[in-house]
Structure formats: structure tokens, C-alpha cells
Amino acid sequence: MNGLAFGETEGVDEDSLARLVDRFYAAVRADALIGPVFNDAIDDWPYHLDKLTAFWSSLMLTTGRYKGTPMAAHFKHRARITPAMFDRWLVLWRAATEAEMPPAAARSMQAKAERIAENFKLALARLPAGI
Numbered sequence: 728m729n730g731l732a733f734g735e736t737e738g739v740d741e742d743s744l745a746r747l748v749d750r751f752y753a754a755v756r757a758d759a760l761i762g763p764v765f766n767d768a769i770d771d772w773p774y775h776l777d778k779l780t781a782f783w784s785s786l787m788l789t790t791g792r793y794k795g796t797p798m799a800a801h802f803k804h805r806a807r808i809t810p811a812m813f814d815r816w817l818v819l820w821r822a823a824t825e826a827e828m829p830p831a832a833a834r835s836m837q838a839k840a841e842r843i844a845e846n847f848k849l850a851l852a853r854l855p856a857g858i
């Protein structure tokens with residue numbers, strides 16, 4: 728057992744994660760509120776999509792494929808990231824997970840993203856201006 732409840736990983740594999748990540752970032756890039764932050768920050772989209780597939784592979788399949796520091800990646804862009812952006816990010820994530828994943832996996836991925844988004848939001852809000 729990997730600590731995940733039964734059903735949460737049904738339908739989740741590297742291919743479905745890559746499709747999910749593609750769909751999600753296509754929606755992100757087209758979004759008027761959060762699209763510009765990503766489009767300005769990311770030059771190499773195939774690399775970003777691979778990295779995010781590895782991130783979700785680590786979270787859902789415990790593969791350890793992702794090696795990185797997400798908090799630091801977001802701190803770099805803190806001047807542009809507002810609390811409302813997290814709500815929009817989660818709306819798009821909900822739509823993409825529902826379209827690409829079986830219901831149990833979609834719910835699990837939504838819950839994980841909500842927790843991470845909350846942590847990012849609190850951490851960014853606590854940072855004094857100028858740091």
C-alpha cells in the first residue's frame with residue numbers, strides 16, 4: 728500500500744497525467760487572469776509540462792520523479808501572484824481533472840491541489856513586501 732485510498736489511483740498513469748497536464752495548461756495559458764503570469768514566466772513549455780507531469784506522478788503514484796522546490800518557484804513570481812489567482816487556478820484544475828480522470832482520482836487530485844494552493848497562498852501572504 729502507498730497510503731492512498733482504494734480507487735484514488737485508478738486510471739492514473741504517466742499517459743493520463745501527461746494528458747491532464749496538457750489540458751490544464753492549455754486552459755491556463757488562455758485564461759485572462761492567470762495566463763499572462765505563466766506566459767511571461769515560462770519559455771520552454773514542453774519542459775514545464777514534463778516537470779508538472781513528474782510532479783503529479785510523484786504525488787499520485789509516489790514515483791519520486793519530481794525533484795524541485797515549488798515554493799521557491801512561486802516566490803520568484805510573488806509580485807504578480809494575487810490570492811484571487813489561486814481560486815482561478817483551482818477552478819481550471821477542477822475542470823481539467825473532471826474531464827481527464829475517473830471521479831475518485833479527480834477528487835483526490837483536487838483535494839491535494841487545494842491543500843497545496845492554501846499553503847502557497849499563506850506563505851506568499853506572510854512574506855513581508857520587498858523580500
Ligand code: HEM
Pocket residue numbers: 761764765768769778779782794795796797800801803804808809812813816839840843844847
Ligand atoms: C495562483 C496560482 C498559481 C500561479 C500563478 C502559479 C504560477 C507558476 C509559475 C509562473 C511557475 C513557473 C516558475 C518558474 O519556472 O519561473 C510555476 C511553477 C510550478 N507550479 Fe505553480 N502557480 C500557481 C499555483 C500552483 C499550485 C496550486 C500548484 C500545485 C498544486 C503549483 C505547482 C507548480 C509546480 C510543481 C511548479 C514547478 C516548480 C519547479 O520549477 O520545480 N502551482 N507556477
